Amino acid sequence: MGRSPCCEKAHTNKGAWTKEEDDRLIAYIRAHGEGCWRSLPKAAGLLRCGKSCRLRWINYLRPDLKRGNFTEEEDELIIKLHSLLGNKWSLIAGRLPGRTDNEIKNYWNTHIRRKLLSRGIDPTTHRPLNEAAASSQNQEATTISFASASACKQEDDSRILERCPDLNLELTISPPHHQNQADQSGGRTRSPCFGCSLGLQNSKDCSCDNINIGTSSGSSTSGYDFLGLKSGVLDYRSLEMK
């Protein structure tokens, strides 16, 4: 029983994508945009599952992807965000323009985990290894993430700030706002620059024209948009507590 499969497995290709398949997918999305993934393969003449097409596009073919090695700054940012968000790779990816959740997840598992371990830091709890070992015997969850936030949000917030005082975590929940909204209406998307979205307004990292995206004392109705909730980088749904 259970759900019907997302596609007819018997007539779909699996495994590595060929150049021809890539070209077909790119051509189709250029012509029609990212529409319904389920129906896309048939429409594009691809013998692939819709999920497979989506993954291929998002992780590999999207034109805005940044290829190449991670910088030291990206490393540190990933570590910092992981300490706050846990394994919420899509949320973390939302803060790293041009990087995908899959890419960051792979990079975490292959590089950063080891890097943290070599520093004597538990990559799961972001605490010193000996301390992490001790607390794990304590049965008390110590990971600071949204997964544990619902029960003790206030406590977590203060702990997060304690560890990352440079990150402004005045989170606000607002209705989803899609980046292409402005595009669709012909307007220019006014999302904050990367620096601003990390709470670095007026710093050297801020490259935007100082759009007021709400520091805590900034815009009256909008709080600070740390996770890009208003800028459309992320959808507020992603922040739901488990």
Add this chain to the structure above:
DNA sequence: AATCAACCCAACCGCTCCTTC
């Protein structure tokens, strides 16, 4: 040069969440 192990990363799988009816 051959073999083996470790590493890397693209892709798959199964699940959850959201939307629609």
Add this chain to the structure above:
DNA sequence: TGAAGGAGCGGTTGGGTTGAT
């Protein structure tokens, strides 16, 4: 209100590549 469909997410796997012996 609940069921079904679709999209997205995170964990895992498998094949290719690289480095060591």
